[in-house]
Amino acid sequence: MNQIDLLYELFEGFLEEESSQDFDFDNGLVCRWFNGQARISPRISGYYLHTDNRNRLADDIKTNILPLMCDSAMAIQEIYKILIQDGTISDQKKDQLTQDYPCHTSEEQAAFLASVLCFGMERTFVKRNAATKKLLAVGTLSPVISDFVYNGEVPKACAHFCGRDQELSTLHELISEKRIIFLQGIAGIGKSELAKAYAENYRKDYTNILYLIYSGNLRQDIIDLDFVDDLPEDTEEDRFRKHNRFLRSLKEDTLLIIDNFNTTAGKDAFFSVLLKYRCRILFTTRSRFDNYASFNLEEISDHDALLSLIRYFFSDAEKEHSILEQIIQAVHSHTLAVELSARLLETGILEPQELLARLQIEKSALGATDTIDIVKDGQSRKATYYDHIHTLFSLYRLSEEELDIMRGLIFTPVSGISGRLYANWMKLPDMNRINDLIEKGFVQTQSARQISLHPMIQEVAVDETRPSMNNSAVLLNSLQTICLFHGRDVTWHKPLFLTIENIIREIADDNTPAYLSFLEDVFPYMEKYHYTAGMELVIGKLSGLLTDETVGRSTDRALLLDYRAACEDKTEKAIKLEKEAIALIPEISEENAHLVSNLCSNLGGLYKEAGKRDLAQQSMEQGLRILEQYDLLYYHDSIAQTANYAVLLTEMGQPEIGLSALKKLSRMIRDLNSDQTLDYATVQETMGGICLITGEVKQATSHFKKALAIYEGVYNGERDMIETKKQEILQTYTQAGIALGQQLLNN
Structure with missing residues (x-):
């Protein structure tokens, strides 16, 4: 059981609560909990503060956790020893925690574990010093990557994996001899499962096994690895440089598995660089790599193995032995088709004889030919097998x-x-x-x-x-709504953006106005996380749609120019694009006022970046005047505009005017909304920064404390985000030449 599944079992009571439906475990954050790098979510620890919930925790431990232990008494004994030997816990507290020890029943064991666990979650968190573990500088062995990389664990092979003993042995010989192997074969034949089973069977032959699922970009896959020394402020280039340097240090005692590498050698620019790594590499692929050492995986030839696969899913398999053999022949021993056939029979939708008849009709229509089509990217594809899967798909109804x-x-x-x-x-x-x-x-x-x-x-x-846009509306509306909450941070933004990218690449456009709206709303959220790959994809799609003059309006074309400016490296060119965007909307109305105001503010930010502060002030003030004229000052984007304007005035030697604007904004947010929102925290943090610059350290600290208190509440359960905000504020003290930021915030 992996550590996230363990937490699902341990905290089952918490996760079943209606208020926890939006809570999910992030793999990197969970690794930090287990490695002592981050405090466990306050949402979890807060839930178990209540006596009834602690009793539920004890019940879950008894039901879900103790049965997993081969010697639960030893686990209890070891935890008791840790508790008793801890000199930072009072004797009175130890007596209270150990009232169920020694434990004679599973109920007492569960009560003891629940009591100690809750106490541990409530204690003051002390971060473990990860720097105590050093990389191996010399020698023939690789460093143990589990000390440095939080993801990349190999998934377990499916429980019904069978019939590949000879292939496992052959694959091991090839990897040992050639170092880099391409495991080739048609879709659904079992390449990925063979790779996972190989990792499991030969784990002792390697110091490390690292697993990646190819996303279409090897360089991005390396960037997306989660390293212990990754910092929130790291750019993607910083992460790539660190990750690539570490991976290059790995030697032949490390196996790197790249699963689903369905591309060609020349299509991925980083492929040739990866091949220079010194570790062993196993690719699974549907493509042909004839110029490299490869192993072609064929259908399982042993019908007994395939019958055992059917028996795993179909409970009446023994009674239908002869018909099942014919079904295996009808689907040409294709592993995935055999599995789906067995699962279909278990549902009772069709009897074995009926399924065989349907498959034989299809086989006759196809002429029983195993046509192999060579499709784009050099992938081999047996058309017959896809027809089998289509047939089985339709039979499920x-x-x-x-x-x-x-x-x-x-x-x-x-x-x-x-x-x-x-x-x-x-x-x-x-x-x-x-x-x-x-x-x-x-x-x-x-x-x-x-x-x-x-x-x-x-x-x-x-x-x-x-x-299409219309038949996928539920999913698209959910994603679009998430992206509209610009002030909300989420730990799962990466799968969110990957899903959006796939939508842009694959979805059929049967509702262009809705598609435009979707693209225009997801871009700013990607920009918030500096997700440049997605931003560029959005710009490309928007450009294609708006090439047609009948599509969209002037505001859509202005937004496209604004987005291009956001991705432009050259400030002067970005300024030119922003001016062109503003020129496209000569008439300001209630409908476009917010957009024009944003464009003016963005232009002001670019002028500031170019060192043209007077022009920056003019543009920002123009944007704020539009907001005030149309009563839009309370919007989230408007708050950011006011904050940026105040910072500019401070840099120009007019901090009192900037603070005055922020105080007015602060009162307005408090009156219209709440003083416990991220918008209010943003204003408080900005005011704190200005006060530091003007030497008002005490007042600055007061503002920062208010902001941190809000972050604690809003980011309840997401300690990484809270810690990131705290470090950003501490950095503000350092930049102002004040070395006691931590002490001031703690007082």
Whole structure:
């Protein structure tokens, strides 16, 4: 069981609460909890402050955790020893915590563990010093990457993996001899499962095994690895430089698995660089890499192994032995088709003889030919096998709700997405329909409660469900709404953006106005996280749509120029684009006032960047005048404009005017909304920064404390974000030449 699944079992009571439906575990953050790098979510610890909830924790430990232990008494004994030897805990507290020790029953064991665990979550958090573990500077062995990389763990092979003993042995010989191997084969034949099983069977032969699912960009996949020394302020270039340098240090005792590398050698620019790594590398691919050492995976030839696969899913398999052998022949021993056939029979939708008849009709229509088509990117594709999967898909008679779920999953990342998060996006009341699709074999589960579509199922689902703007409206509306909350930070923004990118690449446009609105709303949220790859993709799509003069309005074209300016490296060129955007809207109205104000503010920011402060002030003031004229000062974007204007005035030697504007804004937010929102925190933090510059340290600290208190409440459960905000504020003290920021904030 991986650590996220363990937490699902441990905190089952918390997760079943209605108020926790939006809570999910982030793999990197969970790793930091386990490694002592971050405090556990206050939402979890706060839930278990109540006696009834602590009792539920004890019940969950008894039911879900103790049965996993081969010697629970030893676990209790070790935890007791840690507790007793801790000199920072009073004797009175120790007596209170150990009242159930020694434990004679499972109830007493669970009560003891729940009591100690809750105490540990409530204590003052002390971050473990990760710097005590050093990289191996010399020697023939690689450093142990689990000390440095939080993700990249190899998922377990499926429980029904079978019939590949000889292939495992051959693959090991090839990797040992050639170092880099391409495991090739058609879709659904079992390449990924063979790679996972290889990692499991030969784990002791390697110091490390690192696993990546290819997203279409090797360089980005390396950037997306989660390293212990990654900093919130790191750019993607910083992360790549650090990650690449570390991976280059790995030696032949490390195996790197790149799964689903379905491309060609020349299409990925980083491919040639990766091949220079000194570690062993195993690619799984549908493409042909004839110029490299490869191993072609064929269908399982042993029918007994395939019958055992059917028996795993179909409870009446023993009674239908001869018909099942004919079904295996009808689907040409294709592993995925055999599995789906067995799952279909278990549902009772068709009897074995009926299924065989349907498959034989299809086989006759196809002329029983195994046509191999060479498609783009050099991938081999047996058309017959895709027809088998299409037939099985249609025989399941999926409901409209199930088809909607499948249609949406087409766009999710190949590496998977949290099932709870996806259900939330799809407005599902529970996981029941998703679990039904898992049972049917269409949705596959991965580690950490992630779900995804098998790549071959994904291709078939595209043909069967034909996703478009209109029939995918539920998912698109959810994603668009999330992106409209510009002030809200989420830990799962990466799968969000990957899903949006896939939508842009794959969706059919049967509602262009809705598509324009979607693209225009997701861009600013990507910009918030500096997600340049997605921003450029949005700009490219918008440019294509707006090439048609009948599509969109002048405001859409102005937004496109504004977005281009945001991605432009040269400040003068960005200024030119921003001016062109403003010129496209000569008449200001209630409908476009907010946009024009934003454009003026953005132009002011560019002037400031170029050192033209007078022009910056004029543009920002023009934007604020428009906001005031149309009563828009209370919008989130407007708050950022006022804050930026105040900072500019401070830099120009007029801090009192800037502070006056911020105080007015602060009162307005408090009166109209609340003094516990991110907008209010932003204003307080900005005022704190200005006060530091003017030497009002005490007043600055007061503003910063108010901001931090709000961040604690709003980011409840997301310690990384709270810590990031605190470090940003401490950096403000340092930049102002004040060395006691931490002490001042703690007083």
